[in-house]
Amino acid sequence: PVAATTLYDLIRAGDDAATALSSPGGVPLTFQALRALTDRTVAELNARGIGRGDRVAIVLPNGPEMAAAFIAVAAGTTSAPLNPSYKADEFEFYLTDLNAKLLIAADGSATPAAAVAEKLGLPVARLKPTPEEGAGSFTLAFADEAAEPTAKGGPAASEDIALVLHTSGTTSRPKIVPLTQTNVCASARNIRTALQFTAEDRGLNIMPLFHIHGLIAGILAPLSAGGQVSCTPGFNALKFFAWMDEVRPTWYTGVPTMHQAILGRAGRNAEIIARNPLRFIRSSSSSLPPQVMKELEETFSAPVIEAYGMTEAAHQMASNPLPPKPHYAGSVGLAAGPEIAIVDLAGEPVPAGETGEIVIRGDNVMKGYENNDKANAEAFTRQGWFRTGDQGTLSPEGYLSITGRLKEIINRGGEKISPREVDEILMDHPAVSQCVTFAMPHDKLGEDVAAAIVLREGVHAAEKDIKGFASERLAAFKVPAKILILDEIPKGATGKLQRIGLAQKLGLA
Numbered sequence: 001p002v003a004a005t006t007l008y009d010l011i012r013a014g015d016d017a018a019t020a021l022s023s024p025g026g027v028p029l030t031f032q033a034l035r036a037l038t039d040r041t042v043a044e045l046n047a048r049g050i051g052r053g054d055r056v057a058i059v060l061p062n063g064p065e066m067a068a069a070f071i072a073v074a075a076g077t078t079s080a081p082l083n084p085s086y087k088a089d090e091f092e093f094y095l096t097d098l099n100a101k102l103l104i105a106a107d108g109s110a111t112p113a114a115a116v117a118e119k120l121g122l123p124v125a126r127l128k129p130t131p132e133e134g135a136g137s138f139t140l141a142f143a144d145e146a147a148e149p150t151a152k153g154g155p156a157a158s159e160d161i162a163l164v165l166h167t168s169g170t171t172s173r174p175k176i177v178p179l180t181q182t183n184v185c186a187s188a189r190n191i192r193t194a195l196q197f198t199a200e201d202r203g204l205n206i207m208p209l210f211h212i213h214g215l216i217a218g219i220l221a222p223l224s225a226g227g228q229v230s231c232t233p234g235f236n237a238l239k240f241f242a243w244m245d246e247v248r249p250t251w252y253t254g255v256p257t258m259h260q261a262i263l264g265r266a267g268r269n270a271e272i273i274a275r276n277p278l279r280f281i282r283s284s285s286s287s288l289p290p291q292v293m294k295e296l297e298e299t300f301s302a303p304v305i306e307a308y309g310m311t312e313a314a315h316q317m318a319s320n321p322l323p324p325k326p327h328y329a330g331s332v333g334l335a336a337g338p339e340i341a342i343v344d345l346a347g348e349p350v351p352a353g354e355t356g357e358i359v360i361r362g363d364n365v366m367k368g369y370e371n372n373d374k375a376n377a378e379a380f381t382r383q384g385w386f387r388t389g390d391q392g393t394l395s396p397e398g399y400l401s402i403t404g405r406l407k408e409i410i411n412r413g414g415e416k417i418s419p420r421e422v423d424e425i426l427m428d429h430p431a432v433s434q435c436v437t438f439a440m441p442h443d444k445l446g447e448d449v450a451a452a453i454v455l456r457e458g459v460h461a462a463e464k465d466i467k468g469f470a471s472e473r474l475a476a477f478k479v480p481a482k483i484l485i486l487d488e489i490p491k492g493a494t495g496k497l498q499r500i501g502l503a504q505k506l507g508l509a
């Protein structure tokens, strides 16, 4: 079959009576019902003057309605999901920056987004879940009078923007990424192919649905194979195993900090794990420490498939393959969709095995950041490759390993230090369960090495023990001058550990 290049076509992959969306304990929503909900929503928006190319901001809690609204809105207009935990000032910035035509917010929710929209004169539609008709079903109630119907009605075309998101803001201020229908469908297809999804697969989505990982890998990729996804209200390690027992998923995807939290509760849930075998566990969005991968594989008796994704690529760039092909700890696998190359500072390819910047090219990659000529001039090479800002190496077999992020390199008086290299050593200490190495300002050196760590439950270690351990394994200039032992390391909205800005957050700058 011809691969879908629009969301309207993508949701045609499932049989009428097959389940598309569900929620733990909820009534399943069939593909036929999802298609009907999509058609109705597009018609309602069109009747309100909102059509192809118009942006609809979506502020909803995680769950099946968020998944369904994202799809239904993007099928005929442009979805712009926003983090519901933003404050009023942030909503004002994003709603204005996005040039949104409508805000969809949860019925009865006191989100500041609604008040901000009113202030900006932006129409608001309240989404009321109708779970009795199937998980994710909803009706929209418009507060304002109907505008003139749009002339740009009906399903969106392949080159229309389906989704607008901001990057996570790990290395700089978040940038706006417009993704076409082709971009998101290509990424969904690439993930489906790498993970061999079929109509038999059942996903358990714990990823937030205002970021690319959850939207594409969590929702669209399995749906594009006619498979189903059960949508949780958001990650919760205490509820994870009850959901698992209820939904009986064949897989789930998460970020490393989630896997670690799940492992922390695995011991007391061994029976649930034993009676719910997983086909695989997927990890993406930041590097998975090899120790965590090993423990996950042992605990769940399932392969852990690490993948490499970014907003600008509509998520996936590389993925480890499923057995019988080998997957490796510390590698993000093979190019899984776009072409991948490693280049030097001048943009020229480096010999195999050497380190350089990872660049990509493919139908899942955005055309450019919005309203950001400066970032675009830096982001693309003359040959049209997109510069990821990540450093890595390709093995002769084509396995990609990420060695760091260009912007995160610590410059200690001219000595360049890869924070990942230090992380890897500290993670080898038996007492360390999480670790982030980062730059802290230094009077004379400019920057010096610092690390924040979380110890394993019930284990004690002092800063000097960890430093001593590092000193035996790292050149003196790489040993963190300061190691903070914390109960928790501050994370970004996606659950990512952020090196940049951490010194300020932890009072070291």
Ligand code: ATP
Pocket (backbone or CB within 6 Å): 167, 168, 169, 170, 171, 172, 173, 174, 175, 283, 284, 285, 286, 287, 288, 306, 307, 308, 309, 310, 311, 312, 332, 388, 389, 390, 402, 405, 494, 496
């Ligand atoms: P910003 O671009 O605003 O600084 P961000 O890059 O964190 O934020 P995302 O698009 O959410 O925003 O994340 C993409 C980045 O995440 C990649 O460029 C890479 O650095 C990192 N990443 C993703 N998957 C992996 C992985 N498996 N291993 C290591 N790093 C990863």
Ligand code: MG
Pocket (backbone or CB within 6 Å): 167, 168, 171, 310, 389
């Ligand atoms: Mg980035």
